Amino acid sequence: SQQGEEDPQALSIQEGENATMNCSYKTSINNLQWYRQNSGRGLVHLILIRSNEREKHSGRLRVTLDTSKKSSSLLITASRAADTASYFCATDGSQGAQKLVFGQGTRLTINP
Amino acid sequence: SAVISQKPSRDICQRGTSLTIQCQVDSQVTMMFWYRQQPGQSLTLIATANQGSEATYESGFVIDKFPISRPNLTFSTLTVSNMSPEDSSIYLCSVDPAGRTEAFFGQGTRLTVV
Numbered sequence: 473s474q475q476g477e478e479d480p481q482a483l484s485i486q487e488g489e490n491a492t493m494n495c496s497y498k499t500s501i502n503n504l505q506w507y508r509q510n511s512g513r514g515l516v517h518l519i520l521i522r523s524n525e526r527e528k529h530s531g532r533l534r535v536t537l538d539t540s541k542k543s544s545s546l547l548i549t550a551s552r553a554a555d556t557a558s559y560f561c562a563t564d565g566s567q568g569a570q571k572l573v574f575g576q577g578t579r580l581t582i583n584p
Numbered sequence: 585s586a587v588i589s590q591k592p593s594r595d596i597c598q599r600g601t602s603l604t605i606q607c608q609v610d611s612q613v614t615m616m617f618w619y620r621q622q623p624g625q626s627l628t629l630i631a632t633a634n635q636g637s638e639a640t641y642e643s644g645f646v647i648d649k650f651p652i653s654r655p656n657l658t659f660s661t662l663t664v665s666n667m668s669p670e671d672s673s674i675y676l677c678s679v680d681p682a683g684r685t686e687a688f689f690g691q692g693t694r695l696t697v698v
């Protein structure tokens with residue numbers, strides 16, 4: 473399988489600081505996506521980056537993708553208390569969003 | 585986008601019993617997906633539910649333990665059968681509507697087996 477691995481497993485920072493989370497995967501992908509999960513609830517899609525893209529921005533989010541290293545990073549700038557959540561990367565194969573394979577996740581805590 | 589209603593949101597069940605989780609989507613979708621998230625862990629795909637055919641199960645998951653129904657293009661159920669404490673997890677349904685590459689998730693069912 474192409475199980476992703478994320479690091480760090482947990483990250484605690486002060487409000488206003490930037491948070492960076494990393495994700496690695498094992499096999500070729502079409503897309504890599506990042507999702508957020510608040511308190512064990514449903515996942516919310518944050519951003520998608522295609523395999524032919526290297527960087528993408530959405531508001532305070534910046535995602536990079538290095539297919540040669542099979543890795544991606546998610547940067548959240550100017551963090552807020554409401555950003556406290558678990559963040560997961562997810563990869564797919566040739567079938568679009570079907571059968572996503574999720575990384576282990578990073579638990580992010582923003583301290584006021 | 586797709587709005588997914590999943591219920592129950594949580595339940596505490598006795599071992600040996602079964603629980604059926606429902607997932608309702610506000611639009612027709614070809615495939616629906618069921619995931620399990622064990623405490624402190626990531627999501628693992630249980631099975632893909634196709635309308636009009638048997639669900640496709642991932643390695644480590646079997647139909648006798650996790651029977652799935654998909655009676656139409658907007659609804660699916662997952663049953664957790666003969667539960668044991670090891671089945672305590674969050675169960676999530678998901679869809680990826682046609683033409684969209686991101687997946688949409690229900691709010692999850694937090695199951696505790698005692």
